[in-house]
Amino acid sequence: MLRRRLNLLGRAICDMLATLDPEADRIVLHASRHGDGERTLEMLYGLNEGEPLSPARFGLSVHNATAGVYSIASGNRRSQQAIAASGGEWAALIAEASGYLADGQPSLLLVFSDQPVPQRFAAYAPASLSAAVALRVGSQPTEGARRLVEAATPAGGTTLQPLDVIDWLMGSHQRIACPISRRGWQLESLRS
Amino acid sequence: MTTTALEHELKQMIIETLELEDVTPDDIDPEEPLFVEGLGLDSIDALELGLALQKRYGITLESEAESSRQHFANLKSLAALVESRRQK
Numbered sequence: 251m252l253r254r255r256l257n258l259l260g261r262a263i264c265d266m267l268a269t270l271d272p273e274a275d276r277i278v279l280h281a282s283r284h285g286d287g288e289r290t291l292e293m294l295y296g297l298n299e300g301e302p303l304s305p306a307r308f309g310l311s312v313h314n315a316t317a318g319v320y321s322i323a324s325g326n327r328r329s330q331q332a333i334a335a336s337g338g339e340w341a342a343l344i345a346e347a348s349g350y351l352a353d354g355q356p357s358l359l360l361v362f363s364d365q366p367v368p369q370r371f372a373a374y375a376p377a378s379l380s381a382a383v384a385l386r387v388g389s390q391p392t393e394g395a396r397r398l399v400e401a402a403t404p405a406g407g408t409t410l411q412p413l414d415v416i417d418w419l420m421g422s423h424q425r426i427a428c429p430i431s432r433r434g435w436q437l438e439s440l441r442s
Numbered sequence: 443m444t445t446t447a448l449e450h451e452l453k454q455m456i457i458e459t460l461e462l463e464d465v466t467p468d469d470i471d472p473e474e475p476l477f478v479e480g481l482g483l484d485s486i487d488a489l490e491l492g493l494a495l496q497k498r499y500g501i502t503l504e505s506e507a508e509s510s511r512q513h514f515a516n517l518k519s520l521a522a523l524v525e526s527r528r529q530k
Binding site: 302 | 460461462463486487489490493496497
């Protein structure tokens, strides 16, 4: 019933999280640079016209809306974090995840998603396509898992977006880098 | 039992306002609870419905919880509310 409140991307995220964690018992970290800008902007247009605010739309205009709906719908009561990092989302996501793992969490869920910036603001940000990727990370090697190795990289280059991460996970290139954070990553086989 | 024209109108309004994608007017039993059980709506839906009633019928609900609870109990009680309080 709650899915109806989410857009396509939000539903895709809920589906991925349900697949990665059927017990719905893991911490969720969700990074998105822009979130659902379209919905927030529509609300502001409405306010400007003196129209009353839609409570459902208002409730979903916050950055943690998707994670919140997921938590209610799935019954997952673990901690959640919604991250925006001005283009450094992937690096921030990995940094947060490393913190939780170092703190003793055996396994957690990461989501990186974005949507196009509303037309009105499109000139001020790099174009972003609607895409989401979800991963399960852990501190212990498991069947089929790969090791994430981080290294410093020079600044410069384009902003890392969810589609870049998907391409990298699918093996199109060996490394990805988040120039604004000066960090790069590659995946290594666990079989030594 | 026949569904009145107003009840049908309210069913359409509920489905459209709350974006109940998989629900048809026939799925809403006028005497079944709208909230939690029955249709399974929640508190955000109640606020959204309150806003829709205000926009379409000019009905402003008092914030007193008990009377709102009665008005929103099921489609029949909602139709009775609209019938008695509508401004447009």
